[in-house]
Amino acid sequence: MLNDLKQYLREDKLKHILCSGCGHGTIMNALVHAIEKCQLDRDNTVIVSGIGCSSRIPGYLNFNTLHTTHGRALAFATGIKLADPQLKVIVITGDGDGSAIGGNHLIHACRRNIDITTIVFNNNIYGMTNGQYSPMTPVGSYASTAPYGNIDRSFDLCKLATGSGATFVARGTAYHVTMLTDLIVKGIANDGFSVVEAMSHCPTYYGRKNKLKSPVIMMEMLKKSALPLTAFEKLPAEKTEGKYAIGVLHHEPAPEYTKEYDRVIEIAQKGAN
Amino acid sequence: MIEKKTRLLQGNEACVEGALAAGVTFFAGYPITPSTEIAELLSLYLPRIGGKFIQMEDEIAGMAATIGGSLAGHKAMTATSGPGFSLKQENLGFAIMAEVPCVIVNVMRGGPSTGLPTATAQGDVMQARWGTHGDHPIIALAPYSVPDTFYTTIKAFNLAEKYSTPVVILLDEVIGHMREKIEVPDHVDGIIDRKSPEKSPEDYLPYEAGPDQAPVLAKFGSGYRYHVTGLTHDFTGFPTTDPKQVKYLMDRLNNKIEMHKDDIIEAEELELDDAEIMVVAYGSVSRSAANAIRSAREAGIKVGLLRLKTIWPFAEKHLKKYADQVKAVIVAEQNQGQIVYEVERLIGCQAPVYAENRYDGELMKPEQILNRIKEVYRNA
Ligand SMILES: Cc1ncc(C[n+]2csc(CCOP(=O)(O)OP(=O)(O)O)c2C)c(N)n1
Ligand code: SF4
Numbered sequence: 071m072l073n074d075l076k077q078y079l080r081e082d083k084l085k086h087i088l089c090s091g092c093g094h095g096t097i098m099n100a101l102v103h104a105i106e107k108c109q110l111d112r113d114n115t116v117i118v119s120g121i122g123c124s125s126r127i128p129g130y131l132n133f134n135t136l137h138t139t140h141g142r143a144l145a146f147a148t149g150i151k152l153a154d155p156q157l158k159v160i161v162i163t164g165d166g167d168g169s170a171i172g173g174n175h176l177i178h179a180c181r182r183n184i185d186i187t188t189i190v191f192n193n194n195i196y197g198m199t200n201g202q203y204s205p206m207t208p209v210g211s212y213a214s215t216a217p218y219g220n221i222d223r224s225f226d227l228c229k230l231a232t233g234s235g236a237t238f239v240a241r242g243t244a245y246h247v248t249m250l251t252d253l254i255v256k257g258i259a260n261d262g263f264s265v266v267e268a269m270s271h272c273p274t275y276y277g278r279k280n281k282l283k284s285p286v287i288m289m290e291m292l293k294k295s296a297l298p299l300t301a302f303e304k305l306p307a308e309k310t311e312g313k314y315a316i317g318v319l320h321h322e323p324a325p326e327y328t329k330e331y332d333r334v335i336e337i338a339q340k341g342a343n
Numbered sequence: 344m345i346e347k348k349t350r351l352l353q354g355n356e357a358c359v360e361g362a363l364a365a366g367v368t369f370f371a372g373y374p375i376t377p378s379t380e381i382a383e384l385l386s387l388y389l390p391r392i393g394g395k396f397i398q399m400e401d402e403i404a405g406m407a408a409t410i411g412g413s414l415a416g417h418k419a420m421t422a423t424s425g426p427g428f429s430l431k432q433e434n435l436g437f438a439i440m441a442e443v444p445c446v447i448v449n450v451m452r453g454g455p456s457t458g459l460p461t462a463t464a465q466g467d468v469m470q471a472r473w474g475t476h477g478d479h480p481i482i483a484l485a486p487y488s489v490p491d492t493f494y495t496t497i498k499a500f501n502l503a504e505k506y507s508t509p510v511v512i513l514l515d516e517v518i519g520h521m522r523e524k525i526e527v528p529d530h531v532d533g534i535i536d537r538k539s540p541e542k543s544p545e546d547y548l549p550y551e552a553g554p555d556q557a558p559v560l561a562k563f564g565s566g567y568r569y570h571v572t573g574l575t576h577d578f579t580g581f582p583t584t585d586p587k588q589v590k591y592l593m594d595r596l597n598n599k600i601e602m603h604k605d606d607i608i609e610a611e612e613l614e615l616d617d618a619e620i621m622v623v624a625y626g627s628v629s630r631s632a633a634n635a636i637r638s639a640r641e642a643g644i645k646v647g648l649l650r651l652k653t654i655w656p657f658a659e660k661h662l663k664k665y666a667d668q669v670k671a672v673i674v675a676e677q678n679q680g681q682i683v684y685e686v687e688r689l690i691g692c693q694a695p696v697y698a699e700n701r702y703d704g705e706l707m708k709p710e711q712i713l714n715r716i717k718e719v720y721r722n723a
Contacts, residue, residue, distance in 0.1 A: 083581065113566045129570055129581060134563040137572035139437050145404035149411020150563060152395050153369055157564050178400040331395065338390035
């Protein structure tokens with residue numbers, strides 16, 4: 071098994087840039103296991119990312135990999151997928167990369183339902199730039215640009231994706247790795263736009279700013295805050311504070327974009343004759 | 344014999360015809376006047392040839408998707424105008440750094456900001472040179488007529504593929520929208536296609552450039568798995584901060600264009616052999632200038648025109664050829680003076696350089712240039 075997984079890694083690059091205890095490594099691990107389960111062909115898989123700690127991960131993965139500009143991964147990925155629909159396209163993004171600067175691209179990729187699987191590494195902070203607040207930093211949390219506590223209301227990324235038209239939306243955590251792997255497998259299997267929000271943790275900045283003294287405490291937080299969807303739905307509203315649902319949150323198949331475009335080609339070519 | 348059809352086309356239409364002749368199969372963009380005809384026509388034509396068209400959510404995405412399409416092996420382009428060209432700058436820089444072939448058309452309108460959406464201008468020539476951050480080379484071409492737009496677009500694709508780099512086409516609004524007769528050939532020779540790596544995937548190094556300094560980027564999905572990044576990288580494609588590697592990459596990016604200047608740069612020299620005054624102009628203004636030099640010659644003034652068809656890299660050789668011969672140089676532009684500074688820098692110590700400008704949205708007429716020629720002649 072381990073040997074099988076090795077083929078997906080660029081072992082010579084694995085002196086990675088992530089801090090020890092960072093949740094991103096665990097999510098990368100889940101992604102690699104999911105790719106193994108889906109038996110994705112390395113030559114026909116493209117992994118695209120934006121900018122951030124999470125977005126550095128494609129460099130460690132042995133596929134066609136593209137590390138783009140901040141927030142723009144989905145726009146690059148859309149070009150790739152439309153240009154060659156037989157390629158399997160996976161996007162790695164952070165909460166800042168994907169929901170702040172890249173928020174517009176995210177909602178439009180959802181809307182088009184183009185067959186791309188997006189994993190959002192959500193550590194509720196901008197890790198790479200030293201811990202400023204992101205659109206997913208909870209109200210009241212501290213960040214290097216929220217020294218008095220964050221007042222910006224945060225996105226529920228999964229609701230945003232569902233509302234924008236993504237056909238598969240799920241949330242997992244770096245603590246529930248087996249489940250996360252399974253969610254990514256399902257996301258890849260969905261013929262359309264899939265969003266998997268993977269709750270991560272950044273001990274170096276979020277942890278330090280918010281008195282979460284160790285990665286272990288942050289893992290405990292993930293464990294405590296995350297509830298399977300059915301359990302979460304049973305909670306009375308006043309008890310949902312600080313908690314969130316994990317699992318498949320939305321799955322509603324719809325026509326996939328590149329297949330629809332094939333129909334456009336068919337119509338255009340008929341008309342031209 | 345190549346069969347030709349005579350048609351009456353707009354510059355924007357000729358641009359589309361040229362792109363198709365060059366083999367474009369992918370377009371991603373966002374609508375903006377005065378470039379919209381390019382997107383509209385490609386949305387019609389591309390699916391007919393099995394190509395792909397997509398209207399993205401903004402120009403940032405348009406540029407990004409164009410690069411994505413190119414990495415997946417397509418000849419890819421986008422088209423825009425001033426405000427959209429501003430938005431494309433970051434990813435244009437990415438394409439320069441990652442050396443991804445693509446063509447960016449900027450149909451220039453009056454600026455800054457929303458400016459004059461339907462009026463002509465040449466205000467983006469310096470933005471084309473330095474719009475994206477950091478040191479970088481760029482190729483920018485400026486056609487002056489509808490037929491020239493057709494051939495310039497083909498050239499843009501050829502240069503993009505040959506040197507693995509983005510190429511900008513600067514069309515004046517007037518050129519984009521004017522109609523002229525053009526003979527569109529059924530077949531164009533000399534189309535350059537993407538190179539495929541000669542080495543096996545095991546030995547392939549994406550940014551190990553050949554003697555021409557240009558890399559050969561394998562199409563995604565062709566069995567060559569490699570890494571593409573906008574970070575400074577070594578020949579493997581992976582990030583590096585090693586000063587030697589950094590300098591090597593920066594130099595190579597620059598040399599790739601510098602050493603091929605003779606292949607890239609095109610300029611027309613009209614009546615310059617005995618000229619005492621040289622007018623330098625490009626795009627629509629060079630047409631008024633051609634008209635003005637004819638009238639001036641009739642009035643006995645020895646004047647010629649250097650028509651720049653490649654704006655960047657700059658036609659230094661062409662310009663310097665006449666630097667000692669002429670008594671004065673007039674740079675006529677549809678802006679407040681941009682290329683004039685480049686001319687001044689290169690030959691200002693050999694001949695006085697004068698700027699002749701118009702930037703009220705109206706086309707610079709031949710009389711304006713003629714009057715300036717006469718005035719400069721009197722005082723020379
Ligand atoms: C256009 C642009 N703006 C800002 C930055 C600086 N920047 C780099 S990464 C980053 C935030 C990344 O945060 P996130 O996406 O949450 O990823 P993480 O590092 O936490 O994994 C920012 C603001 C940039 N590289 N480019
Ligand atoms: S800064 Fe935070 S997100 Fe980035 S690698 Fe370190 S722990 Fe992870």
